[in-house]
Amino acid sequence: MMKNNWKLLVLSLFAVLFSATAFAQTTKYKCMVQMNSYSGKEAYVVVSLMNPKGQYEETLAVLGSDNEWYKTLKEWDKFQAKKKQKLNGITGASVAGGARATKLLEFNTAKLEKGYKIRFESAVETQKYFTKDAEVTLSAAALDNREGAKGTGYIKQVRFIKVQ
Template sequence: MKSIFKVALTVLLITLVSYPSQAQASKYKCMLQMSNYMGEGAYIVVSLINSKGEYEKTLYVMGDDKKWYKSLKEWNKFQAKKHEDVSAISGASVTGGDRSVTTFEIEDSKINKGYKLRFESAVEDQKYHVNDVEIPLTTAGLADKTDGKGYIRYVKLIKI
């Protein structure tokens, strides 16, 4: 009887250790269409903003040359404090008229809780847009196409 108990306890411990303790998250494909502007490629950062309007997490960075991150002024302040490693979640900058398709994860617990996605954009020697696109993290907000106010024409998210 003791050996059965030991085997059952061992199996239970292995099962508990093998499951990650992360929150449930869903993947989203993000299609971003740029407006037809003249100039260099835009640096764009996609951030998770909490219900207080504060940066919580960087989801993706379009533009991989770190020397230009300071042009994304508000995000750069957050990044200077948090020191997130964004190398695994960064890609090429996006030029006028181009499209970008990326994928990132959003924790399901953030949906319908007052969070939003912020797309912040900057182009060398041109205007900076702290809120080029903001998408409320609601069921409806994630399903809609959202128009941009600056370099981004629109953003469309699709749950995958």
């Protein structure tokens, strides 16, 4: 009898742990990317979740739908070639100089305040590539900052609005 109770307890604990990880809570932010004015083709922008060690963990969004040009985003393309993450549902149009784009970003809530960052990588055909055009710490304070984050290349600014 005691042996059966022990098995039931272990199975119950396993079920609780499995359900907690299977249904991880996510946080959603609407992200606005404002581009600097520049001449040339539209920019491709990749938004990635970077772990505390500075390594790619997940692609959150891709602005630019023609995968022929993904190789211009050199560092992300190396990660994508290994991980082979399906990009359906997170891609959109590339962004012209001076234009704005809005994308919904979703990530695991448990990663907030843990040293993760959101990296914005950009490239324009036959022009310069920016590995860290903008980078934002994955924290409530940084994401809720009305000033947003300044870019260093084609991106002028990124801002976030929490989605309820």
